Amino acid sequence: MGDHIDISSDSDFELDEDDNYGGGSLIEGPTNTRTLPQWATSSSRAGSISRNHNAPSSSYASNGGSSNLNKLRISSYGDDTRTSNQIALHPDYNGNDSSGHARAVNSRIANVSGAEYEKLSSQQALRRTLPTSLDGAGPSNKMNRLTDGAGSSQTHGPHRNMYNLSGSGFGNNLDSTRNRSIQANDEDVVMYEKNGTRVLPQSWTHGKSHMPGPSASSNDYAYHSMAGDEPVCDERLIYQAALQGLNQPKYEANLPEGLLSVPLLRHQKIALAWMLQRETRSLHCLGGILADDQGLGKTISMIALIQMQKALELRSKSEDQSTKKTEALNLDEDDDGSNHVSDKGKQTVESNSIKTTEQVGTSSKPLNRQRLAAGTLVVCPASVLRQWARELDEKVADESKLTVLIYHGGTRTRDPAVLAKYDVVMTTYAIVTNEVPKQPMVNEDELDNKTAERSGVSSEFSVDKKRKKQLGANKKKKKGRKGADSSPFDYDCGPLARVNWCRVILDEAQTIKNHRTQVARACCSLRAKRRWCLSGTPIQNVIDDLYSYFRFLRYEPYSVYKSFYSAIKLPLSRNSIQGYKKLRAVLAAVMLRRTKGTLINGEPIIKLPPKSIGLKKVKFSDEERAFYNRLETDSLSKFKAYAAAGTVSQNYANILLMLLRLRQACDHPLLVKGFNSASVQKVSVEMAKRLPSDMVRDLLAIVTSDMAICRVCNDPPEDAVITMCGHVFCYECVLNYLTGDDNTCPGLNCKEQLGSDIVFSEATLRSIYSNKDAGPRPKLSHQITENDDSSSKIKAVLAILKSHTGMDGPDDVDCSVVSSVPKGPIKTIIFSQWTGMLDLVEMALNQSCLQYRRLDGTMNLNVRDRAVKDFNTDPEVTVMLMSLKAGNLGLNMVAACHVILLDLWWNPSTEDQAIDRAHRIGQTRPVTVTRLTIKDTVEDRILALQDEKRKMVSSAFGEDQGGGTATKLTVEDLRFLFMDRDAVR
Ligand SMILES: Nc1ncnc2c1ncn2[C@@H]1O[C@H](COP(=O)(O)OP(=O)(O)OP(=O)(O)O)[C@@H](O)[C@H]1O
Known part of the structure; x- marks a missing residue:
């Protein structure tokens, strides 16, 4: 395999998954026709409504297609055997390759301006017709020379003897000083064997009211298998692991030379040692949660793990050839409910270069025989795909490149054999959701109790009530019918579900925080030997968020909701201090978390310039205050009416909507009046x-x-x-x-x-x-200017930005918050959760002649990438406008040393993620963060809510507010927490 990154579709890396909407399809081209019902024949086609996200538009031409990846050469390969129709990106891409249609599309795109790009991609929009009525191979542990580690005399079931990094026992060659290390030396003997017509729903017919409800499966085997029984909740292994964790020194693993192009930082070496141990000698599940703060290099840590395991695998293969051993990792174990590596199993045969696994024993699952063993699957948000591709390209040494497939886009391969050929396959959560059958839904409602809700460990009332209602409806709906969810090993499923992954990595794993969602249940269905969750902010809203990771990881007993409830939620609701201690012990056994404030042997984990976060309370103008007060009075009277009628919970959505309006009013009254992006x-x-x-x-x-x-x-x-x-x-x-x-x-x-x-x-x-015939909402008729229609928050933003450029800001705005920032091209990222607000700020920036770029969800990945690159490299571009959802994950934007949050999000983790786009490895200047809020508004209450959530997260992780470790568990704590459960209750 060559040292290149492949994408499985012909044009989709350029025409990414955002291309069929938003920026990519704002213009309906001639092919984007929909057959309309007769009544609709008078409708006109949409006009040209493309918008340039990256004003000034001239910048497109100068920067078009200039991202690193766009420079890569595209060549074509085969259909199934990588000799045609596969696209590989090579570093010398010049856009002139000529092997077929796909390339023609790509090269056109590479050379067009932003507006043209949008037009081009829009022409590929799907045809839509309205009906006339309108109505889960990886490394095996075979032949592992099984010696246990230094300092640990325990052997643990099938894992004992699995892995010996040092040749003489895990850690035997470690010195007794703080610089302990694990070397992959010559005696490492871990051995692997690579084994368009739209038909509207009936309910949309004229005159029918439609209220679609989700249908949910209530047949969760995990729960129902135990219904009526005492919870199966054997926590002895966790107790052991927690005890071991207390005494274990911080080992470091050193990668052999030539695997990575950069040295690992110390905390990354520690992570590597921990992950190797988790993959090979874990007591309960293979894998875990790497929960380091944003920007500490989780990606490179995972790449190091993949490289290390691959190196060990190659070595074991060569040893294997000499010894002719044939035992292999049993990749079907997950189906049987076991997570442990066992040395009984299958033979691996190779035919036509395609790895095929063949079961040796008898099996009731004939499909398993056809599953191929595949490498590592990385699942991440679409916006992070390129980041991963870049890291894999840049951080891996030339001599040991991994073969990488970007599994993305409409014309990606359908052949699992193609996936199985790569070391790393990268895809998005959306694609996993689309093509992997879903695990059944867990019905935890029967276990929730009021006490838990009151203690704040349960879902917010509104969501809970909503869900209960939905579940009730779905139970009825699904009765007697075998839903699509019920057959996770369907032949119909996509290739991702038709291979056995050696390892599945969920990057930004908070994406699956809600275990009820399709995305979480699809990820759980992936068949894998080792499973990893990467997230700097794993707990976002409630403790329940953790359950989804535990379920994905097969972290027993907590992967069963009933056990999670009885062992974690219940103790928390009864005694929060002890409950949180217990939770920390449970987490310690499966999670590694370091913050930027973590010290290793008294030294900071990483030397980053300081970050200071300031809350800037802005005052409304008289007009804004009057507008807000009216809105608030109105909302309050509605709320009181709901309360008097006892219908608060039934009206939770209306209440949320009222809150939304109040929050928007804090940004700009026009947002409430219907102004939208x-x-x-x-x-x-x-x-x-x-x-x-x-x-x-x-x-x-x-x-x-x-x-x-x-x-x-x-x-x-x-x-x-x-x-x-x-x-x-x-x-x-x-x-x-x-x-x-x-x-x-x-x-x-x-x-x-x-x-x-x-x-x-x-x-x-x-x-x-x-006004059905009035057409689209008229454009905002009046221009926003600094002195009249601009909101107080926008004025505050301009004042801050002007202080960066030496221009004077309005007198009433205190810019002292940024005065400490050193001189030079100060660049600022501005986040808002409303694209409409970004539009308004954009107008104000234009008025002020400030150069900016913009990144929001309406933009395809290419345009986003270009915007980030411009911001990071062009000294004239000093502002980046980002939507919170589109821009808070994964991106490296260390060119910015100032961050402005225009509005507050419900949970502080999302804000932290956003801020850390700038405060991460590579940042050379102090980072200043300004959070803008309006005094005496709903934002005060959101701040209080955020405080509560922060407290919950820091209690769960045992951190103080600064990210340091506030409390340490003792052996007595553990004994009490695990052995004396009645006392906890
Ligand atoms: N050992 C290293 N040498 C050089 N650069 C590094 C190293 N470790 C990390 N980096 C760089 O630091 C930046 C942050 O790393 P990365 O994106 O992996 O962080 P992260 O923990 O995944 O953050 P997030 O949670 O925000 O995604 C990247 O640009 C990465 O290339």
Whole structure:
């Protein structure tokens, strides 16, 4: 295999999954036709509504297609055997290769301007027709020379003797000083063997009210297998692991020369040693949670693990050849409910260079015989794919390149054998959700109790109540029917589900924090030997977030909800101090977490310039205050009415909507008055105009009331949109599901195909409904200027930015918060959760002649990449406008030394993620963060809520507010927590 990164589709790395919407498809080209019902024949096609995200537009031409990856050469390979129709990116790509249609598309794109790019990609939008009625091979442990580690005399079931890094026992060659190390020397003997017509739902017929509800499976075997029994909750192994963890020194693993192009930092060597141990000598599950702070290099740590294991595998192979041993890792064990590596199993045969596994024993699962052994699968948000590709390209030494496939885009391979050829396959959560059958839903409702809710360990009441209602409905709906979820090993499933992965890595694993979501249940179905969750902020909202990771990891006994409940949630609700201690012990056995404040032997883990976060309380103007007060009074009286009628919980969505309006009013009154990002709605305006009024009315009713929880992230939606099938999402969340050919709606059990034309914003629906023939909402008629229509927050932003450039800001804004920032090209990232707000700031920046770039969910990955690159490299570009959802993950933006958060998010983790785009390895200047809030508004309450969540997270991790370790568990604690459970209760 060559040292290149492959992508499995012909054009999708350029025309990424965002291409069929937003920036990529704002113009309906001639091919984007939909057959309309007769009543709709008078509708006109959407006009040209493309917008340039990267004003000034001239910058496109100068920077077009200049990302690192765009410079890579594209060549073609085979269909199934990588000799045709596979695209590999090579470092010398010049855009002129000439092997077929796909290349022609790519090279055109590489050379077009931003606006042209959007036009081009839009022409590939799917055809949509309305009906006339409108109505889970990897390394094996075979022949491991099994010696146990120094300082640990325990042997543990099938894992004992698995792994010997030092040749004479784990850690035997470690010195007794703090610089302990594990060397992969010549005696390492771990051995592996690589083994378009849209039909509207009936319920959308004229005059019918539609209220789609998710259908959920209530047949969770994990739960029902134990129904009526005492919880199976044997925690002895966890207790042992926790005890071991207390006494274990911090080992470091040294990679052999020539695997990485850069040396690992010390904490990364420690992570590597820990991960190697977790993959080979774990007592309970193979893998774990690497929860280091954002920007500490989790990616490179994982790459080091892959490289180390591969090196050991190669060595074992060569030893194997000399000894002719044939035992292999049993890759079917997960199906049998076991997570442990065993040395009984299968023979591996190789035929036509395709690895095939063949079972030796008898099996009731004939499909397993056909599953191929594959390497490492990395699942990440679409926006992080390129980051991973870059890291794999740059951080791996030339002489030991990994073969990498980017499994992404509509024309990606359907052949699992192709996936099995690569060391690393990278894909997105959206694709996993689309093509991997889902694990059944866990029905935890029966176990939740009021005590737990009161103690704050349960889901927020609104979400909980909502879910209960949905589950109830679904139970009825699903009765007697075998749902699509029930056959996780279907022949119909995509290639990701048809191989056995050696290792699955979930990057930004908080994406699966809600175990009920399709994405979480799909990830759980992936067959893998080792499983990893990477997240700097694993707990976002509630302790329940952890359950989803435990389930994915097969971390027994907590992977069974009943055990999670009885062993973790219940103790927490009864005695939070002891409960949190117990939780920390449970986490310690499976999670490694270091913050930027962590010390190793008294030394900071990493020497980064300081980060200071300031809360800047801005004052409303008189007009804004009057507007806000009216809105608040109105909301309060509605709330009181709900309270008097005892219908608060039934109206939770309305209450959230009122809160949303209040929060938006803090940013800019225009947001409340229906101003919304043009890009959010324009694509679907034409379609909305063709819909019957009652359908528009129903969609509007849902998006503004009863379904106002995003079906992907389960948070109140940011830039809420609703699909034609009636599911509500954050705009950013649903965009990730528009991938090209199999862009199925992520609504629970919804099989509708999505397109950007059927994703409606509230503003779109409202404008269409209020005046069906009036066309799209008129553009904001008046210009925002600094002195009249600009909001107080926008004025504050301008004042800060002007202070960076030496221009004077308005007198009433205190810019002292940034005065300590050193002189030079100070670059600022500005985050907002509303693209409409970014639009408004954009206007103000234009007025001030400040050069900026923008990154939001409406932009395809190419355009995002270009915007980041411009910001990082062009000294003239000093501002980056980012939507919180699109920009808070994965990106490296160390060119910025100032971050402004325009509005507050419900949970502080999301804000932390955003801030750490700038405060990470590579940052050379102190980072200043300004969080803007308005005094005496709902934002005060959000701040209080954030404080509560911060306390919960720091209690769970045992950290003080500064990220240091506040409390350490003692042996007595552990004995008490695990052995004397009654005392905890
Ligand atoms: N040992 C190293 N040598 C050189 N650069 C490094 C090293 N470790 C990390 N980096 C760089 O530090 C930056 C942050 O690393 P990375 O993106 O992996 O962090 P992360 O922990 O995954 O953050 P996040 O949670 O935000 O995704 C990257 O640019 C990476 O290349």
